[in-house]
Amino acid sequence: QKEVEQNSGPLSVPEGAIASLNCTYSDRGSQSFFWYRQYSGKSPELIMSIYSNGDKEDGRFTAQLNKASQYVSLLIRDSQPSDSATYLCAVERVGGGFKTIFGAGTRLFVKA
Amino acid sequence: DGGITQSPKYLFRKEGQNVTLSCEQNLNHDAMYWYRQDPGQGLRLIYYSQIVNDFQKGDIAEGYSVSREKKESFPLTVTSAQKNPTAFYLCASSSRTSGNPYEQYFGPGTRLTVT
Numbered sequence A: 001q002k003e004v005e006q007n008s009g010p011l012s013v014p015e016g017a018i019a020s021l022n023c024t025y026s027d028r029g030s031q032s033f034f035w036y037r038q039y040s041g042k043s044p045e046l047i048m049s050i051y052s053n054g055d056k057e058d059g060r061f062t063a064q065l066n067k068a069s070q071y072v073s074l075l076i077r078d079s080q081p082s083d084s085a086t087y088l089c090a091v092e093r094v095g096g097g098f099k100t101i102f103g104a105g106t107r108l109f110v111k112a
Numbered sequence B: 001d002g003g004i005t006q007s008p009k010y011l012f013r014k015e016g017q018n019v020t021l022s023c024e025q026n027l028n029h030d031a032m033y034w035y036r037q038d039p040g041q042g043l044r045l046i047y048y049s050q051i052v053n054d055f056q057k058g059d060i061a062e063g064y065s066v067s068r069e070k071k072e073s074f075p076l077t078v079t080s081a082q083k084n085p086t087a088f089y090l091c092a093s094s095s096r097t098s099g100n101p102y103e104q105y106f107g108p109g110t111r112l113t114v115t
Helices: none
Strands: A011-014 A021-027 A035-040 A044-048 A054-058 A061-066 A071-076 A086-091 A099-102 A106-111 B004-007 B008-012 B021-025 B031-037 B042-050 B054-057 B063-064 B076-078 B087-094 B109-114
Touching: A011 A021, A021 A035, A021 A086, A021 A106, A035 A061, A035 A071, A044 A061, A071 A086, A099 A106, A099 B042, B004 B087, B008 B021, B021 B031, B021 B087, B021 B109, B042 B063, B076 B087
Parallel strands: A011 A106, B008 B109
Antiparallel strands: A021 A071, A035 A044, A035 A086, A054 A061, A061 A071, A086 A099, A086 A106, B004 B021, B021 B076, B031 B042, B031 B087, B042 B054, B063 B076, B087 B109
């Protein structure tokens, strides 16, 4: 079992719709969770972090965390073509060293 | 502006040659990391360093070496022992003293091609 799993996609949504990206993780001890956006050929950019169960909203982005289910999601409201990118889920790796495990990412296409 | 710089952006080498990738940060971050990314895969940790003059192997350290002589700098050498060096290399940093130490910020990356 992979430590951080994401559906590779591509996920295709029309402009203006809600895009829902999901991530599951295996280590119950993880406390910190992150979403990065990576445009093709570019480096990852941190867009959301979440540490407590529930929802965290930042503009059009909402991160959701359910530690009991070991599940993290990212909702993008009013999706724009500029949101088309790969979204990486990252999870704190328990065990010292301040290391983070990254999922392989979900490719999102927003159709104009 | 604070940030992380990596150079060069593109690097081409012949098989059998060692090559060093540069990573510099002016964020005053203690921790620095090196990852490689292959098409369709997530980031895999090569080496990381939490403080100056100390570093640890990540998940795929074979064929790589690093140094951390200054807080700002964490160069990565890809040696000829690395069997599949062609990849996108990403340097990241995080702060152990302010904010979440797992929150990493990335440089622009170096795309290495070995033929």
